[in-house]
């Protein structure tokens with residue numbers, strides 16, 4: 001079973017994040033950059049499937065030069081190789097364009113299964129795996145908290161608002177995973193050393209047959225026209241419990257007509 | 260007036276609260292038409308409710324195929340409607356599935372998509388919160404038929420009378436949209452409490468609650484307020500409470516009138532799911548816990564003393 005894992009580099013969600021003043025794209029210069037947290041679960045799941053069924057795991061990333069760090073980090077967990085779609089004309093691409101580029105890149109690779117994180121912590125559009133399934137005309141097995149592979153038959157437990165659905169399909173398919181699916185491994189020292197020499201292929205827009213004016217900020221299907229930090233919340237009341245904290249709490253709620 | 264399509268969120272025709280919010284938002288852009296996709300009988304059940312929020316038309320697409328396969332059938336039916344009707348915009352709820360329907364629809368119609376929308380202006384500009392609620396932006400769609408995925412509880416539903424005239428539409432689903440079959444649906448019970456994403460009050464417990472058994476304290480406070488129960492990831496990961504009640508970046512995003520956080524530190528990923536709540540109350544024994552930065556009212560103390568006392572006092576006041 002050959003698997004492609006989608007990995008995105010994002011600003012660390014536990015650090016301060018901003019947009020560029022000029023073009024209102026995500027500021028990746030001032031932020032510390034990490035692998036999108038959910039993608040680590042996707043890598044782990046891909047490695048587990050490979051360990052059980054054989055095949056190769058390829059990391060696919062679209063991003064600028066800096067994304068190389070995240071690619072090496074991903075490879076250090078165990079995947080065999082990586083493909084890096086990198087082109088200056090991609091800067092500022094919206095989700096729709098990103099899905100087009102990734103779909104093209106996927107069509108140059110051989111795979112049975114694509115595994116992605118169910119959402120990214122920066123864009124949070126959470127629609128990319130569905131968009132890819134649409135573009136590639138393959139099964140959409142998204143939002144998985146469990147994946148079972150038997151030959152070419154795939155079964156996932158798809159998380160829903162009030163529980164889950166059991167969904168079945170045959171390969172090829174796009175699976176997206178939540179953090180409930182597994183516990184990602186830490187890279188071993190050996191893994192980190194080996195990652196340095198694993199093959200990373202770079203693809204440009206020209207390699208994918210996409211013209212630069214079909215991508216990037218200029219071709220974005222939506223745009224940010226205004227951005228501002230959330231106004232700081234007015235400091236609230238904080239009182240120590242002196243035996244009547246619960247009563248005080250109830251009084252506050254009653255005053256707010258919540259009781 | 261331009262027609263605006265609203266994809267109705269419902270359970271066998273029982274309309275979810277967010278649908279009223281979507282119809283209200285749609286009225287800023289034109290005349291709302293509700294699209295009911297689901298099992299036979301759904302549209303008839305939904306009709307009265309949709310009329311109350313101003314739906315002029317109801318497009319009913321009823322077929323077992325809609326729920327029989329993952330997401331793709333809904334996107335196909337909507338895409339056909341968009342082609343036939345050329346609406347001014349399409350609105351869906353920003354649930355996991357709603358965003359996926361929107362994503363596929365965006366590809367099919369080559370249209371721009373805005374997700375986690377919290378407001379829509381008459382000129383089509385939408386308000387969104389990004390970076391776990393840390394920034395507010397205004398965005399607009401530049402290409403195709405604008406698609407908005409609107410966050411539940413962000414917009415106040417305002418009733419308006421609509422004719423709700425029904426029109427049946429054909430549901431013919433392509434082979435590729437049948438690639439992923441739903442073979443079973445499992446509902447993990449929430450009892451009689453309101454649905455988390457739609458509740459106007461949410462009481463949540465974190466690692467500080469300590470055990471599954473102790474969560475009864477949180478449930479009792481919730482029940483005294485008619486609230487939904489939520490949990491932090493530390494609480495769901497530790498098995499204190501089922502995962503579908505997790506609030507935060509990888510759980511539900513809630514935006515209630517009142518959010519009560521008990522024994523929750525207020526990590527950024529938790530805040531991502533509750534930051535836009537109107538009033539926030541925290542109970543935590545650590546005076547330095549970051550949750551207090553968000554709290555309108557905070558009690559520094561042991562939740563095992565404070566929470567049951569508050570519950571008793573609320574029940575006493577109600578009696």
Ligand SMILES: Cc1cc2nc3c(=O)[nH]c(=O)nc-3n(C[C@H](O)[C@H](O)[C@H](O)COP(=O)(O)OP(=O)(O)OC[C@H]3O[C@@H](n4cnc5c(N)ncnc54)[C@H](O)[C@@H]3O)c2cc1C
Pocket residue numbers: 037038179464465466467468490491492493494505506507508509510511521522523524525526527528529532542543544545548560561562563
């Ligand atoms: C990719 C990713 C996604 C994540 N997604 C989510 C998410 O969706 N939702 C989420 O919640 N987290 C999420 N997290 C985890 C998040 O970072 C925190 O670890 C988590 O929110 C902590 O939960 P907590 O506040 O319950 O626990 P802790 O941080 O351990 O806090 C427990 C708090 O309880 C207080 N306490 C203890 N005992 C008592 C007592 N007797 N009385 C009063 N107070 C007491 C303590 O002072 C402390 O502040 C995510 C993390 C990652 C990496």
